[in-house]
Amino acid sequence: MLQLVQYVLGGLLQGAIFGLLAVGFSLIYRVTSAINLAQGAFCILGALLTGSIQDALGLHVMLAGVLGVAATALIALLVGAAIFVPGLSRLPTSAMFILTAGLLTFLEGASLVAWGSQSYTLDAFSGERPLRLGGLLVPTQGLWLLGIALAINTGVALVLSRTRMGRAFQACAENPMAASLMGIGVGRMQLLSFVAAAAIGAVAGVAIGPVTSFQFDTGRMYTTFGFIAAVIGGMGSPLGAIAGGLCLGVATQLAAAYVSSLFSNALALVLLLAVLLWRPSGLFASGPARRQDVREEKRVNRPPVRLGAQPGGILAALAAVLLLGVLPWWMRSGGLMSSVIITAILFVSVIGLDVLMGFTGQVSLGQAGFMAIGGYTASVLALQYDVPPLLGTLCGLVLSVACAVVLALGTVRLRGIYLAIATLAFSLLVDSLTVGLEGVTGGPSGLVGIPSFSIAGFVFDTPLRNFYLAAGVAAVVLVLLTGGMRGAFGRALQAIRADPLAAAALGVRVGRYRMAAFCISAALGSISGSLYAFYFHFLSPEMVGTQISLQMLAMLVVGGEGTLFGPLFGVAILTLLPTAFQPLAQFKTMGAGLLLVLFSMYLPSGIFGLLARMVRLLRPRGYAPAPVAANGSAP
Amino acid sequence: MTAALDVIGLRKSFGGVDAITDVSFRVPAGTATALIGPNGAGKTTLFNLVTRLLPATAGRIAYFGQALDVQPPERIARMGLVRTFQTARVFPGMTVLENVLAGAHLHVRSSTLSQMLWAPAARREEMGLRARAEALLDLAGLREASGSPASDLPMGGQKLLEVLRALMARPRLLLLDEPAAGLNDSETAELSAMLRAIRAIGVTLLVVEHNMALVMDVADQVVVLDAGRVVAAGSPADIRSDPAVIEAYVGRLDP
Numbered sequence: 001m002l003q004l005v006q007y008v009l010g011g012l013l014q015g016a017i018f019g020l021l022a023v024g025f026s027l028i029y030r031v032t033s034a035i036n037l038a039q040g041a042f043c044i045l046g047a048l049l050t051g052s053i054q055d056a057l058g059l060h061v062m063l064a065g066v067l068g069v070a071a072t073a074l075i076a077l078l079v080g081a082a083i084f085v086p087g088l089s090r091l092p093t094s095a096m097f098i099l100t101a102g103l104l105t106f107l108e109g110a111s112l113v114a115w116g117s118q119s120y121t122l123d124a125f126s127g128e129r130p131l132r133l134g135g136l137l138v139p140t141q142g143l144w145l146l147g148i149a150l151a152i153n154t155g156v157a158l159v160l161s162r163t164r165m166g167r168a169f170q171a172c173a174e175n176p177m178a179a180s181l182m183g184i185g186v187g188r189m190q191l192l193s194f195v196a197a198a199a200i201g202a203v204a205g206v207a208i209g210p211v212t213s214f215q216f217d218t219g220r221m222y223t224t225f226g227f228i229a230a231v232i233g234g235m236g237s238p239l240g241a242i243a244g245g246l247c248l249g250v251a252t253q254l255a256a257a258y259v260s261s262l263f264s265n266a267l268a269l270v271l272l273l274a275v276l277l278w279r280p281s282g283l284f285a286s287g288p289a290r291r292q293d294v295r296e297e298k299r300v301n302r303p304p305v306r307l308g309a310q311p312g313g314i315l316a317a318l319a320a321v322l323l324l325g326v327l328p329w330w331m332r333s334g335g336l337m338s339s340v341i342i343t344a345i346l347f348v349s350v351i352g353l354d355v356l357m358g359f360t361g362q363v364s365l366g367q368a369g370f371m372a373i374g375g376y377t378a379s380v381l382a383l384q385y386d387v388p389p390l391l392g393t394l395c396g397l398v399l400s401v402a403c404a405v406v407l408a409l410g411t412v413r414l415r416g417i418y419l420a421i422a423t424l425a426f427s428l429l430v431d432s433l434t435v436g437l438e439g440v441t442g443g444p445s446g447l448v449g450i451p452s453f454s455i456a457g458f459v460f461d462t463p464l465r466n467f468y469l470a471a472g473v474a475a476v477v478l479v480l481l482t483g484g485m486r487g488a489f490g491r492a493l494q495a496i497r498a499d500p501l502a503a504a505a506l507g508v509r510v511g512r513y514r515m516a517a518f519c520i521s522a523a524l525g526s527i528s529g530s531l532y533a534f535y536f537h538f539l540s541p542e543m544v545g546t547q548i549s550l551q552m553l554a555m556l557v558v559g560g561e562g563t564l565f566g567p568l569f570g571v572a573i574l575t576l577l578p579t580a581f582q583p584l585a586q587f588k589t590m591g592a593g594l595l596l597v598l599f600s601m602y603l604p605s606g607i608f609g610l611l612a613r614m615v616r617l618l619r620p621r622g623y624a625p626a627p628v629a630a631n632g633s634a635p
Numbered sequence: 636m637t638a639a640l641d642v643i644g645l646r647k648s649f650g651g652v653d654a655i656t657d658v659s660f661r662v663p664a665g666t667a668t669a670l671i672g673p674n675g676a677g678k679t680t681l682f683n684l685v686t687r688l689l690p691a692t693a694g695r696i697a698y699f700g701q702a703l704d705v706q707p708p709e710r711i712a713r714m715g716l717v718r719t720f721q722t723a724r725v726f727p728g729m730t731v732l733e734n735v736l737a738g739a740h741l742h743v744r745s746s747t748l749s750q751m752l753w754a755p756a757a758r759r760e761e762m763g764l765r766a767r768a769e770a771l772l773d774l775a776g777l778r779e780a781s782g783s784p785a786s787d788l789p790m791g792g793q794k795l796l797e798v799l800r801a802l803m804a805r806p807r808l809l810l811l812d813e814p815a816a817g818l819n820d821s822e823t824a825e826l827s828a829m830l831r832a833i834r835a836i837g838v839t840l841l842v843v844e845h846n847m848a849l850v851m852d853v854a855d856q857v858v859v860l861d862a863g864r865v866v867a868a869g870s871p872a873d874i875r876s877d878p879a880v881i882e883a884y885v886g887r888l889d890p
Contacts, residue, residue: 304730304784480751487750488743495737498726506804507712507741
């Protein structure tokens with residue numbers, strides 16, 4: 001019994017952390033109806049800054065914490081004013097998701113450059129010695145956490161519900177246009193909420209710092225759990241955030257204590273999925289579920305990128321094939337060759353993501369989850385049951401598509417961000433299973449000794465053979481999808497992306513096409529994951545983890561969404577550049593994040609769009625889409 | 636003559652307030668019927684009832700003799716009942732030509748697989764659709780713009796484009812929700828010529844419209860709605876001189 005109480009207590013303390021992380025999401029969502037995935041990065045930034053300030057000035061941790069939080073707020077002010085608020089005014093909600101994913105990656109990368117990859121801890125606020133209450137052991141830092149969480153969450157709730165500013169915040173979320181007509185400085189309010197959330201995040205980071213160690217990329221985990229707690233409690237409600245956090249904390253602690261620590265993460269995600277399916281507006285949300293669609297009005301207005309029929313199209317294709325044939329003979333060196341092979345393999349996965357996001361308009365943060373399913377299924381079958389690689393790849397594909405179908409059926413009622421959250425939860429669930437099911441997947445250290453890919457006795461065991469395999473698969477996928485996307489299938493998907501209701505009014509079965517797109521992207525992710533494992537002869541959870549999902553998002557956006565071929569540029573740049581310039585490797589994460597941010601804001605059609613525009617300008621006939629005159633239909 | 640649409644005793648109330656009260660009218664196949672009425676008369680509600688986006692409180696609707704139930708919009712489209720929207724809802728991420736082609740969705744026979752495999756049959760079908768789409772664009776004078784993004788068209792162009800897109804779906808009954816709203820005079824004239832051409836090829840039209848010039852020019856039959864009731868129905872010439880219509884529009888003219 002005492003034991004149970006101890007676990008519940010531990011769960012409450014853990015829950016306080018989740019609640020504290022969650023309130024930042026709620027605050028920003030309340031004001032902007034956007035989800036800020038970079039929230040966790042500010043927690044870590046605050047903690048890292050506090051640590052450095054303490055070391056430099058020799059202050060008490062709480063004093064250093066105040067300075068650290070202030071410094072974080074200052075950074076958030078710059079980031080918010082330069083990126084977040086301008087982004088809000090021009091991007092739809094789904095693109096804000098991508099933008100903040102880029103911010104998260106960028107801030108993580110910057111932390112990596114500044115603080116390296118080692119892990120840190122902070123001093124406890126009031127000593128390490130736990131309090132003894134009856135038979136219970138209570139760490140004093142836990143009490144600090146609980147107190148801070150309750151104070152901040154209640155405070156935010158009061159400000160939102162009781163003050164003039166709170167009502168102005170609310171108005172900004174409900175209807176930014178009307179709010180600005182009422183004289184509310186919408187941009188200033190959005191910036192204020194962003195900075196306040198970052199400061200709260202930094203306080204959370206400093207308060208958690210003594211309890212668990214952290215490093216440059218722990219922010220991703222903070223983002224995830226804060227976000228899960230916020231969704232469970234009801235997005236936009238600070239009190240829901242703490243309630244959701246406490247529920248999540250107790251549930252995961254009990255699961256860890258009585259079942260296995262492996263399942264505590266999995267349980268959190270299952271809980272999230274259950275809440276999403278059952279009550280998307282959260283367990284404790286008060287008031288009508290709404291908003292979600294307010295900003296949906298701002299349609300993704302990415303102009304179509306069409307090269308049109310090029311006179312030299314066939315010649316160009318022939319040249320490309322020739323180049324593919326000659327390329328490996330020219331670059332014998334191992335490193336570059338390996339990067340090119342990886343590029344081709346990842347391209348298969350990213351092109352799948354393009355079908356889903358670029359054409360159908362659904363954000364997925366879980367593409368790597370399907371890579372993991374494909375990779376692990378094929379590897380485990382090959383290692384333990386001697387199943388031929390081709391058959392194993394097919395099994396992985398079937399399993400991935402089955403998962404995609406289940407996920408799609410479950411989330412059929414979800415739209416926009418909620419669907420993106422579901423895919424994120426799925427990917428994290430796969431993450432936690434690949435790490436946790438040690439007996440099958442080899443746990444964190446992964447699987448070794450995976451054989452090479454082979455078809456009917458022909459083994460792809462040299463770089464050259466692997467190159468032709470990967471390039472061949474990529475080319476086949478590209479040709480098939482180009483055919484599909486230029487016809488009725490692709491048009492139906494794009495129609496759904498642009499306007500689901502209008503598409504349905506033309507007879508398009510929206511749900512079915514969304515499902516088909518999701519299955520295609522899952523299948524391609526799976527194939528890519530299998531090839532990945534067979535090429536490296538090794539597969540570990542972090543090779544196909546959630547961070548890879550985010551990276552593939554960056555590759556897609558940088559290359560050009562909705563262009564099929566474009567992602568190749570994105571994949572190539574983000575894969576080859578770090579190889580070509582080894583000394584710059586530590587800037588890789590930061591660079592990927594920065595590119596994602598810049599492209600999603602300023603070049604929504606990516607590198608491919610840029611090239612297409614140049615090709616049009618250079619075209620001999622000097623074709624430019626004639627601007628339609630005001631009375632474009634006059635004779 | 637069979638009725639394309641037979642609306643019988645239709646009623647719709649929102650929380651006790653009747654938006655539509657006992658509305659009956661029929662749209663004979665192959666004709667153009669206009670639904671007019673002042674703001675708040677219930678035109679849009681009626682439109683949504685007929686396209687089965689909203690369930691009726693009472694009454695029924697027959698479509699070519701068959702009862703029309705509330706069902707998802709794509710089913711409605713499959714039955715040949717195609718609509719346009721009050722604010723033009725073209726697909727912004729696609730070109731003008733692709734927008735028109737998207738309308739043919741229900742009539743594409745080659746499978747997705749054969750499209751992916753670049754099968755000659757699929758290419759031929761695509762070429763056929765393209766030729767039809769381009770012919771339609773010619774008809775509306777939008778051919779020049781066929782390669783530009785649909786969202787670059789002016790409002791009038793987008794409205795026309797939406798009608799073309801609906802035509803590609805080969806509707807039996809085409810419902811147009813205020814097609815002339817936001818169009819200037821020359822664009823309206825163009826639209827009304829196009830609607831006459833559409834009717835001439837045997838498509839039944841039901842048009843909700845404010846623009847009387849267009850209505851008089853296109854409609855065979857006009858149904859006037861006021862405060863949720865049908866106050867008059869008849870040929871354009873009859874309607875023009877009907878005192879009930881004048882009253883609905885300009886109020887009672889006391890002698």
